Amino acid sequence: MQLIHTLRGAMRRVKRRPLDTASLQFRLTTEIAALSVLCLSCVAIWTSWKMQQLLITTHTQSVEYIANRFPRDVELYSEMLPVEIGLQKTINNVSVAGLVIWVKSIDGKQLLAQSTGATSSFTATDELMSLAEMPLKPQVYKVGSHYLILYQGLVTAKGKLLGKVYMAQDITEDQRQLIAAIQGLAIVCVLATMLTMAAIALRIRRSLQPLQEMSQMAGAISVDDLSQAKLQLSNAPTEVKELAQTFNMMLSRLSDAWEQQRQFVGNISHELRTPLTVVLGYLQSLLRRSNNLTDYQQEALETAASEADRTVRLLQDLLDLARADSGYAHYLLEPISLNDLVFEVAGMAEKFSSRLLQVQATKTVVAIVDRDRLRQVLINLIDNAVKYSEPNQPIDLILEGTDQQATIQVHDRGVGIPLQDQSRIFERFYRVDEARARSTGGHGLGLAIVKTLVEGMGGTISVRSKLGEGSVFVIGLPI
Ligand code: ADP
Numbered sequence: 001m002q003l004i005h006t007l008r009g010a011m012r013r014v015k016r017r018p019l020d021t022a023s024l025q026f027r028l029t030t031e032i033a034a035l036s037v038l039c040l041s042c043v044a045i046w047t048s049w050k051m052q053q054l055l056i057t058t059h060t061q062s063v064e065y066i067a068n069r070f071p072r073d074v075e076l077y078s079e080m081l082p083v084e085i086g087l088q089k090t091i092n093n094v095s096v097a098g099l100v101i102w103v104k105s106i107d108g109k110q111l112l113a114q115s116t117g118a119t120s121s122f123t124a125t126d127e128l129m130s131l132a133e134m135p136l137k138p139q140v141y142k143v144g145s146h147y148l149i150l151y152q153g154l155v156t157a158k159g160k161l162l163g164k165v166y167m168a169q170d171i172t173e174d175q176r177q178l179i180a181a182i183q184g185l186a187i188v189c190v191l192a193t194m195l196t197m198a199a200i201a202l203r204i205r206r207s208l209q210p211l212q213e214m215s216q217m218a219g220a221i222s223v224d225d226l227s228q229a230k231l232q233l234s235n236a237p238t239e240v241k242e243l244a245q246t247f248n249m250m251l252s253r254l255s256d257a258w259e260q261q262r263q264f265v266g267n268i269s270h271e272l273r274t275p276l277t278v279v280l281g282y283l284q285s286l287l288r289r290s291n292n293l294t295d296y297q298q299e300a301l302e303t304a305a306s307e308a309d310r311t312v313r314l315l316q317d318l319l320d321l322a323r324a325d326s327g328y329a330h331y332l333l334e335p336i337s338l339n340d341l342v343f344e345v346a347g348m349a350e351k352f353s354s355r356l357l358q359v360q361a362t363k364t365v366v367a368i369v370d371r372d373r374l375r376q377v378l379i380n381l382i383d384n385a386v387k388y389s390e391p392n393q394p395i396d397l398i399l400e401g402t403d404q405q406a407t408i409q410v411h412d413r414g415v416g417i418p419l420q421d422q423s424r425i426f427e428r429f430y431r432v433d434e435a436r437a438r439s440t441g442g443h444g445l446g447l448a449i450v451k452t453l454v455e456g457m458g459g460t461i462s463v464r465s466k467l468g469e470g471s472v473f474v475i476g477l478p479i
Contacts, residue, residue, distance in 0.1 A: 024208060025201075025204050025205060025208050028200075028204045029197070029200055029201045029204050032200045032204075033193075033196070033197040033200055033201075036193060036196045036197070036200070037193050040189050040192060040193055040196075041189065043189075044185050044186065044189045047185060048181075048182045048185060051178055051181060051182070052178055055171070055174050055175070055178055056140055056149075056171075059138075059140075059149050059169060059171050059174070060138040060139070060140070060149055062096060062169075063096075063099065063138040063149050063151055063167055063169055064137070064138050064151075066094055066096065066099070066101075066167065067138065067151050067153050067165075067167060070090060070094075070101075070153070070155065070165055071153070071154070071155055071156060071165075073090040073093065074086055074087055074090050074155050074156075074157055074162070075156070075157060075158075077089050077090055078157040078158055079158075083157045083158075083162065084112060084113060086157065087103055087112055087113040087155070087157075087162070088113045091103070091113055091114065091115055091116075092115075092116065094115075096169065098169050098170040098171065098173075099115075099167060099168070099169040099170075100114070100115040100167070100168050100169075101114065101115050101165060101166065101167050102114035102115065102129060102165075102166050103155055103162070103163050103164065103165045103166070104129075104163050104164050104166065105162075105163045105164075106161060106163050106164065108164070110163075111129070112162070112163050114129075128143060128148075128168055129166070133152070134150045134151060134152035134166055135150060135151060135152070136151075136152060136153065137151070138150070138151040138167070139151075140171070145172070146170055146172045147170070147171050147172045147174075147175040148168045148169065148170055148171070148172075149167075149168070149169040149171060150166075150167070150168050151166070151167040151168075152164055152165065152166050152167075153165050153167075207237070210233045210235070210236035210237065210240040211240060213233060213236075214231055214233065214236075214240065214243070214244060214247070217231050218231065218247065221251070223258065226251060226254060226255040226258055227255045227259070229251050229255075230248050230251070231244040231247055231248055231251075232244070262322050262325050263322070265318055265322050266318075266319060266322030266323065269315045269316075269318040269319040269322060270319055272311075272315055273312060273315040273316060273319065276308055276311055276312050276315065277312055279308050280305060280308040280309055280312055283301055283304055283305040283308060284305055286301060287301050287302065287305060313443075314443045314445070317443060317445040317446070317449060318445065320376075320449050321428070321445060321448060321449055321452060324449070324452040324453060324456060325452065331370040331373060331456055331457055332370045332371070332372075333368050333369060333370055333457065333458075334368065334369075334370075334371075335366050335367070335368050336366065336367070336369060336371055337364055337365070337366055338361075338365045338366065338367050338369075338374075338399055338401075338406055338408065338477075339361050339364055339365060339399060341371060341374060341375065341378075342359055342361065342378070342397050342399050342408060343359055344375075345375055345378045345379060345382065345397075346359050346382075346397055348379075349379065349382045349383075349386075353382075353386045354391075355386050355391065355394070355395060356394040356395070357382070357394065357395050357396075357397060358394055358395070358396045358397070359396075359397045359398075359399070360396060360397070360398045360399065361398075361399035361400075362400070363401065365399055365400065365401035365406045365479070366401075366406075366479060367401075367405075367406040367477040367478060367479045368457075368458075368477075368478050368479065369457050369459075369477055370456075370457055373453045373456070373457060374453075374457070374477075376449070376453060377450050377453050377454055377475065378397075378408070378410070380446045380447070380449060380450050381410040381450060381473050381475075382395060382397075382410060383446065384412075384442075384446060384447070384473075385410055385411075385412035385414065385471075386412075387442070388412065388414040388415050388471070389412040389413055389414025389415065389470065390413075390414065393412065393413040393414065393470075394413070395410070395411065395412050396409070396410075396411035396412075397409070397410060397411075398411060401479060403479075404479070405459075405476045405477060405478060405479055406476075406477045406478075406479050407474055407475065407476050407477070408474075408475045408477070409472050409473065409474050409475075410472070410473045410475075411470065411471075411472045412470050412471055413469070413470040414470050414471065415467070415468065416465045416466050416467040416468055416469055416470055416471055417432055417463065417465040417467070417471055418432065418467055422463050422465060425447050425463065426447045426448060426450070426451040426461070427444075427448065428444065428445060428448040429443065429444040429445065429448075430444050430448075431443075431444040450473075454475055454477075457477065457478075458477075458478045459475060459476050459477040459478060460475070460476040461473065461474070461475050461476070462474050462476075
């Protein structure tokens with residue numbers, strides 16, 4: 001249950017990360033966005049081109065049609081009317097918006113006929129009419145501020161070359177509309193691109209969320225949680241669920257391997273402890289009984305006995321840890337008066353360490369604990385307090401109780417623990433300073449056992465310390 005809370009907590013703590021250009025989310029978003037921009041641009045360019053083509057083709061085709069018909073109509077009228085009148089009539093007959101026609105003599109000096117302006121608001125300016133050359137096929141040109149379709153051709157009447165016909169159609173208004181349409185299309189495309197990018201980014205973010213959750217869940221799993229750890233993703237896609245399943249299987253194998261290792265350490269410690277205790281017993285009795293030993297023999301036996309003692313204690317610690325880890329340590333939790341227990345341990349410790357232990361307790365505090373385990377915890381902490389402070393310094397045991405929990409503080413005025421080590425001293429085999437630890441004979445397991453036992457009883461342990469001033473270990477226990 002606690003593990004599930006930890007995992008959920010970790011998931012909730014989704015941190016806003018800085019932009020990671022190597023992330024899958026960034027790559028997918030930019031690649032898909034670039035593709036969409038490319039596609040949308042192609043569509044926009046093609047549409048504008050098509051619109052322009054349509055506009056120009058319609059107008060040029062219409063001018064081309066008139067240009068083809070013009071000589072025939074002139075011929076026709078010339079058969080009935082004088083040539084000039086026939087020309088003018090043919091021009092007048094053309095009623096296309098914005099189209100002006102004029103006919104000049106071959107040398108271009110004489111204007112033979114021109115549109116009257118009745119059919120069009122656009123009139124041929126002198127500048128336009130003075131243009132010497134125009135295309136022989138209708139084409140769009142920009143003349144001044146106007147977009148014009150220009151054309152020139154020859155006119156004959158009664159088999160005689162009369163002159164040149166010029167046509168100009170003003171399509172400025174249509175061109176403006178086309179430009180406005182293209183601008184509108186561009187704005188729509190930009191908006192559509194931005195919307196698409198936002199939607200894609202959101203979608204990719206959502207798709208990758210289960211992976212993020214998985215990584216956070218996996219990050220929150222510690223060695224202690226291995227056996228119960230399980231990744232559960234309800235709304236994840238099948239691929240991610242499969243990955244989570246594989247991960248769960250791996251966790252279970254890891255947990256088995258870890259369990260086997262613990263058992264192995266436990267078994268080895270157990271198997272070694274007994275013969276070593278026997279060796280230690282013989283060595284100690286030899287030392288006690290033999291009074292004809294040489295100095296060298298005495299020293300050798302003392303060294304052997306002290307090393308055997310240290311190793312037996314290490315094996316005992318390892319065994320305790322292995323038992324606590326593997327759940328063999330069944331806790332006999334019952335409400336007990338902590339005052340009695342603290343006074344009892346303090347009295348015992350005072351006797352063995354010949355150190356002054358001051359108990360401060362203002363009221364009776366009852367907590368739900370395992371008496372023997374808590375005794376072991378206190379002994380370990382007092383043992384450390386004795387080891388890491390001067391013999392003339394007293395050790396305080398402060399007992400307090402609130403509505404929520406009972407606390408026991410073990411307070412020494414010793415060497416203290418550097419800040420950077422305070423979070424690690426509860427790790428197995430962690431020692432602040434090898435030289436200091438060796439001189440005090442520790443293995444770095446005492447606090448690991450304390451933590452395991454306190455947490456096994458549903459309590460907490462923390463430390464406050466200042467170098468050179470001393471340390472306070474605070475045990476919090478459920479009441
Ligand atoms: P050890 O058996 O080596 O003392 P512990 O797990 O009990 O191992 O302690 C780990 C380390 O924490 C020790 O090496 C010691 O440096 C430091 N330590 C523990 N208790 C104290 C204390 N009361 N004062 C100063 N240092 C301490």
